[in-house]
Amino acid sequence: MTQTFTVSNRVDDRGNIARIRLTPEDGSGLPLPTAGAHLDIYLPEVDLWRQYSLCSDPAETAFYEIGVLKDPNSRGGSEAMHRLATPGARFKIEGPRNHFPLDETADHSVLIGGGIGVTPMIAMAARLHALGKAFTLHYCTRSAEVTAFTDTLCAAPFAERVVYHFDDQDADQKLDLERDLPPAADGTHLYVCGPQGFMDWVISTAEAAGHQPQNVHREYFSADVELSGDSFDVECAQSGVTVTVGADETIAKALAKEGVMIEVKCEEGVCGTCMTDVLSGEIEHRDQFLTDEEREDGDVIMACCSRGKGKLVLDI
Structure with missing residues (x-):
């Protein structure tokens, strides 16, 4: 579910890190996160979704807090957050989601x-x-x-x-x-x-x-990923669309040209948003999201960065 949040406070901390507090615009209660959760925040000025981990206490009910580094190597997201996230600013937010859960049973x-x-x-x-x-x-x-x-x-x-x-x-x-x-x-x-x-x-x-x-x-949070490689074919089992993914294309972009949309957010294979089921074919994994065991299973792919060899059949 997408909600609108307002920046209720901002602290510019050491090391070019902005600590940003967010509260629901409509005054509704916060969905309580689990430790390790993140928010997906939409930045309309640069048309990007970016993920930011929550640093606030998971038991906090009044606000979410994130920390955002102004990265000199930013692809636009962190610079936009630093520029736009002033008190009173409004953002569309999804989550919290958790791909980094805490095992509370550990000794x-x-x-x-x-x-x-x-x-x-x-x-x-x-x-x-x-x-x-x-x-x-x-x-x-x-x-x-x-x-x-x-x-x-x-x-x-x-x-x-x-x-x-x-x-x-x-x-x-x-x-x-x-x-x-x-x-x-x-x-x-x-x-x-x-x-x-x-x-x-x-x-x-x-x-x-x-x-x-x-x-x-x-x-x-981010990863150096090589997107290019040999071309390969992708067949979409449900829609019947087949495309050739070019040497400098991603699966998501090649399919989008044919009207098959896969939601993409991080574009670096770290957030898991674009994970797509694979019915057959050899996968060349380039993400930092899947575990080694999940890669060995060979039944999912990150469509924003990973590639195939020969032909992949996707369950979309």
């Missing part, structure tokens, strides 16, 4: 946020504290001078569980996965969010140390 949770990737971790920490669960939040940034949310975290009832790691400090203060990750155990779950290289390092190190893939949870 011990380790939350690792790199830069703006700390936003879902703050909500997770609030929920774990409310549940009385054991956890540690590792917050990694370049320096204390660019570390947003410090006032919120220092005042939080779980402040003693937050460990800060700054790149410009000595080696003992930086994140050391050999030291900072607990031993692998069935009841230990890890959560990581941040820049792609940072996440890949944490995930690969954790799994090499024996943490099972199903216990290492991840959410990519």
Whole structure:
């Protein structure tokens, strides 16, 4: 369901991060999110949907809060949010949705946020504290001078569980996965969010140390994705449409030309919006959304970025 929300408050924090509070324009109650959830926000000026994780306490009933980094490599979304999200501004919003859920049954949770990737971790920490669960939040940034949310975290009832790691400090203060990750155990779950290289390092190190893939949870805010490749055919089983996806096209764009619309939001294979069922064919996965097990199943594809070999038959 799409709702209109109003910006009720904005704080321009350190590190070019805007903390934006959103309240329903009609005064209706908020659908309570689960920890790790995000909002889909439409930016009409640039005709883009973008996803932003909630950093507010999942138990908060008056507002949602997000943190938005003004990324110098932005494709238009973060710059538009920084420019447009002033008090009183109105946005169409869908959600909250959650592709990064917290396992509330875990014995011990380790939350690792790199830069703006700390936003879902703050909500997770609030929920774990409310549940009385054991956890540690590792917050990694370049320096204390660019570390947003410090006032919120220092005042939080779980402040003693937050460990800060700054790149410009000595080696003992930086994140050391050999030291900072607990031993692998069935009841230990890890959560990581941040820049792609940072996440890949944490995930690969954790799994090499024996943490099972199903216990290492991840959410990519963005990803470097190569969209081009050899052309291939796509048949739509329900509509009867068949197209050739060119070397520099995506499945979604090729089908749109023939009137078959697949909803696309992130365009980078990180949000899951364009996930489409595959009936047959060899998939060349390029997304950061599916797990290895889901890729091996070979029955879904992200139509915004992934490709096929030869011919794919989609259930649309």
